[in-house]
Amino acid sequence: MAASDPDKLIAKADKLTKLSLTRWNADWRNATVLYEQAAVAFRLAKDNAKAKLAFEKASKGQEMLSSPWDAAKHMESAGAAAKELGSWIEVADFYRRASELYNECGRAQPASDALARGARALEDASPDEAIKFYTDSCAILEEDGKEQMAFDLYRAATNIYLKLERYTDAATFLLRWGLAADHCNAINSQCKAYLSAIIVYLYAHDLQQAEKCYNDCSQIDVFLNSDQNRCASKLLSAYAEGNVEEIKSVSQSSTISNLDHMIIKIARKLPTGDMSELKRATTEEEEALDENDLT
Secondary structure: OHHHOHHHHHHHHHHHHOOOOOOOOOOHHHHHHHHHHHHHHHHHOOOHHHHHHHHHHHHHHHHHOOOHHHHHHHHHHHHHHHHHHOOHHHHHHHHHHHHHHHHHOOOHHHHHHHHHHHHHHHOOOOHHHHHHHHHHHHHHHHHOOOHHHHHHHHHHHHHHHHHOOOHHHHHHHHHHHHHHHHHOOOHHHHHHHHHHHHHHHHHOOOHHHHHHHHHHHOOOHHHHOOHHHHHHHHHHHHHHHOOHHHHHHHHOOHHHHOOOHHHHHHHOOOOOOOHHHHHHHHHHHHHHHHHOOOO
């Protein structure tokens, strides 16, 4: 039927939204229905370029009808079509806008979910942008007091940082995860996040930062009295002694085996770098401290 031709549906809908001498008001209600029908038809036909445009128009229509929820849904569909086309800037724009529209509805969880879906779509093609999306997605849930719902997002962002070999960023994000876990009394997750951050610093061959991280985290009672703290202490002691076998043994422990896979993977590769150089640097630092001792 001619009426079901999606191109004709779009043309008819466009006509309903354009003002003329005979049309003083745009008919967004009927036009939006036509845009939605066309978008579905294009998607079924796997014509992603036209589906993307149709969903954009349908989203605008729902906005004009004061229905931000439906507008957000269509914007996400446009984002999915843009992903199929490899149009990564549009992917980011559409999912970001979808999140904003969900926020207009006062719905934090869907707003966060839209950013998370956008992040997953962007991970391979634009990892930096994906990290921004994951970070903002976490922030929405944190502001809404739903930190525990963000744990998978912290994990996903950390994983990207590790893939990019941005170890300081990965450790910082793990510490943020630990803080979020503290806010929702998820003690086990909190202690795992702190141990994971220490392991990341060790993997980056930054013993000084690993020790600082350990000392800072040990100011928190729940970590101080945890298995994760004892594991971190053993690791750092083994590093201080330059005991490669002990480092490998601790890295195989059940405490580390219960961490996330991305952390287990790097822990199993410890120690990294030149241990003799590390030990020499540690010795020199200790000697320098002794020289400055005025007691």
